[in-house]
Amino acid sequence: MPKLPKPPKPPSYSEVRGTVQDNVIWKSIFRPGSIYRKGYRDTSRDRALAAMNNVLYHLHPVKVKRHGLKLTYTYCLGGLSFFMFILLTITGIFLMFFYTPAAGAGAEIAYLNMRELSTTVTFGALVRNLHRWGAHAMVFLVFLHMARVFYHGAYKPPREFNWVVGVILLLLTLFLSFTGYLLPWDQLALWAVTVGTNIAGFSPVFGDQVSFVLLGGLEIGPETLLRWYVLHVLFVPFITVVFLAVHFWRIRKDGGISGPL
Amino acid sequence: MSDEVQMDQEVYDRLIGEGKSERIARAKAKAAAVRKSKIEEGATLGPKPAEEATKALEEFRSSRSGGGGVATKTAAPADGGGGGRLTPEERAARVSASLGNGGDSGSVGVPAASDHTHRLLALVPPAGIQQVQSKQQDKVYTWPHLLLVEFVALLAAGSLLLVASFFLDAPLGSLANVNEVPAINKAPWYFMGLQELLAYFHPAVAGITIVGAAVLLLMSLPYVDKNPSAKPENRKFANMAFTFFLAFWGILTIIGSFIRGAGYEWVWPWVQGLGFVL
Numbered sequence: 117m118p119k120l121p122k123p124p125k126p127p128s129y130s131e132v133r134g135t136v137q138d139n140v141i142w143k144s145i146f147r148p149g150s151i152y153r154k155g156y157r158d159t160s161r162d163r164a165l166a167a168m169n170n171v172l173y174h175l176h177p178v179k180v181k182r183h184g185l186k187l188t189y190t191y192c193l194g195g196l197s198f199f200m201f202i203l204l205t206i207t208g209i210f211l212m213f214f215y216t217p218a219a220g221a222g223a224e225i226a227y228l229n230m231r232e233l234s235t236t237v238t239f240g241a242l243v244r245n246l247h248r249w250g251a252h253a254m255v256f257l258v259f260l261h262m263a264r265v266f267y268h269g270a271y272k273p274p275r276e277f278n279w280v281v282g283v284i285l286l287l288l289t290l291f292l293s294f295t296g297y298l299l300p301w302d303q304l305a306l307w308a309v310t311v312g313t314n315i316a317g318f319s320p321v322f323g324d325q326v327s328f329v330l331l332g333g334l335e336i337g338p339e340t341l342l343r344w345y346v347l348h349v350l351f352v353p354f355i356t357v358v359f360l361a362v363h364f365w366r367i368r369k370d371g372g373i374s375g376p377l
Numbered sequence: 378m379s380d381e382v383q384m385d386q387e388v389y390d391r392l393i394g395e396g397k398s399e400r401i402a403r404a405k406a407k408a409a410a411v412r413k414s415k416i417e418e419g420a421t422l423g424p425k426p427a428e429e430a431t432k433a434l435e436e437f438r439s440s441r442s443g444g445g446g447v448a449t450k451t452a453a454p455a456d457g458g459g460g461g462r463l464t465p466e467e468r469a470a471r472v473s474a475s476l477g478n479g480g481d482s483g484s485v486g487v488p489a490a491s492d493h494t495h496r497l498l499a500l501v502p503p504a505g506i507q508q509v510q511s512k513q514q515d516k517v518y519t520w521p522h523l524l525l526v527e528f529v530a531l532l533a534a535g536s537l538l539l540v541a542s543f544f545l546d547a548p549l550g551s552l553a554n555v556n557e558v559p560a561i562n563k564a565p566w567y568f569m570g571l572q573e574l575l576a577y578f579h580p581a582v583a584g585i586t587i588v589g590a591a592v593l594l595l596m597s598l599p600y601v602d603k604n605p606s607a608k609p610e611n612r613k614f615a616n617m618a619f620t621f622f623l624a625f626w627g628i629l630t631i632i633g634s635f636i637r638g639a640g641y642e643w644v645w646p647w648v649q650g651l652g653f654v655l
């Protein structure tokens with residue numbers, strides 16, 4: 117009987133990893149020091165490089181104050197506000213595929229879309245819920261973040277201006293949430309927004325103009341829906357991202373997180 | 378490429394023998410060949426010797442001193458090998474010396490004969506650009522410490538939200554109808570404090586004046602609070618005032634959200650239900 121050749125030994129995990137990591141493409145993606153690059157060792161040098169040669173270097177320095185890591189210092193509130201913002205962006209994009217901001221007698225498309233979202237669209241209800249609860253959570257987290265910053269006196273020099281940027285972010289967050297509130301075009305949305313926008317009409321001097329610009333007419337109607345849709349999905353998020361960038365940049369330029377107390 | 382560099386075969390063979398990869402051996406062998414040819418041409422390699430730098434500095438000083446520049450003589454002597462900070466002029470001189478021109482190109486850091494289109498605008502000490510903490514601090518590496526904490530927080534918050542979204546459905550009422558005012562008519566919860574104020578004041582007062590003042594006060598807070606201390610025991614008044622501020626809005630929000638019913642009348646939640654939709 118002829119001797120069969122031995123079957124080739126399957127490559128070991130480290131061999132596979134070596135082959136995957138040791139080539140031009142992989143090395144072009146993962147910069148020196150990346151934990152995914154061949155030869156990463158858990159040394160001070162590589163830890164520093166891992167932060168420095170990472171896109172997150174735009175947000176984080178190589179080293180941070182030890183006390184800032186304690187959960188009870190930031191309670192992760194700013195970070196979680198940002199996480200909610202990202203989550204809302206992702207779920208919001210999903211919702212945009214199934215939503216048309218159109219209303220009016222005989223063409224209540226927006227409201228119909230909302231119905232379909234919870235009945236026929238795969239994962240539609242889940243994603244809508246995520247978007248809705250995430251929005252409430254973000255507003256709440258931003259409030260809490262502001263309170264934590266206050267009680268730590270973290271707005272004191274040199275961080276005064278970042279507090280001001282923060283207050284603007286708070287207003288933007290409220291406006292983002294409020295413009296989204298109208299979009300389902302149900303009774304709840306219509307009347308909650310009516311209560312809110314009536315107040316704007318009482319601003320001194322330009323009251324009528326303000327509400328006209330906000331509503332796109334004398335009262336809430338299909339024009340308002342389109343207007344608020346554009347504000348909600350494009351304009352306000354864009355402004356928010358700009359202020360977020362300034363907020364994060366200032367945290368680093370002001371010497372990182374404040375404290376310890 | 379026209380000026381293909383020859384490599385030093387001897388070095389290449391040695392490196393291959395040592396088990397280096399072909400790419401690295403080739404690069405190192407080429408570098409060795411270049412070094413060798415430079416030495417043959419009589420060039421000195423490595424950092425410029427100290428005397429040369431000092432000489433360039435001297436030349437630089439004499440070329441500058443007539444030009445009306447401010448002559449600061451406060452820094453460490455230029456010839457001293459040890460310690461002392463360099464003045465900006467000295468640093469510029471070192472830079473120009475190491476760039477290989479003792480002379481003055483009219484712009485700091487750019488060799489006279491160069492056709493570079495960009496130039497160093499200024500040499501600024503780091504402390505001039507950003508806050509530099511000279512004090513040693515208790516710090517840890519961002520990777521892995523901070524990033525792991527953030528990742529866990531993200532997973533925890535994400536899964537909490539996912540579970541909530543799985544079990545609780547977002548409300549969707551009947552189609553909007555401008556002619557049918559609902560019995561219970563409320564703003565989103567974060568505006569309920571405001572709506573509650575409207576029950577007591579004219580909108581121009583509650584909606585515009587009070588809210589406008591609150592926002593302005595909040596924005597100007599860091600400039601109003603001049604107390605430099607962040608310790609709670611040193612800022613009892615500030616903490617108390619802010620707690621009152623939060624409690625004020627919190628109580629208004631709770632009243633508005635839960636204790637108001639049809640027609641915005643005061644109704645206890647156990648009488649008519651919560652009358653509140655998120």
Ligand code: HEM
Pocket residue numbers: 190192193194195196197198201258261262265268270271275278279280281282283285286289360363367372373374375
């Ligand atoms: C969209 C809303 C916001 C986001 C995403 C956000 C994000 C962050 C993050 C990630 C930090 C790092 C420290 C931490 O997590 O606590 C931070 C710090 C800070 N935030 Fe915000 N923030 C927001 C709104 C606000 C608001 C409303 C205020 C105040 C009115 C504020 C004032 C500050 C200040 C002063 C710091 C520095 C704190 C320190 O150094 O300890 N931010 N923010």
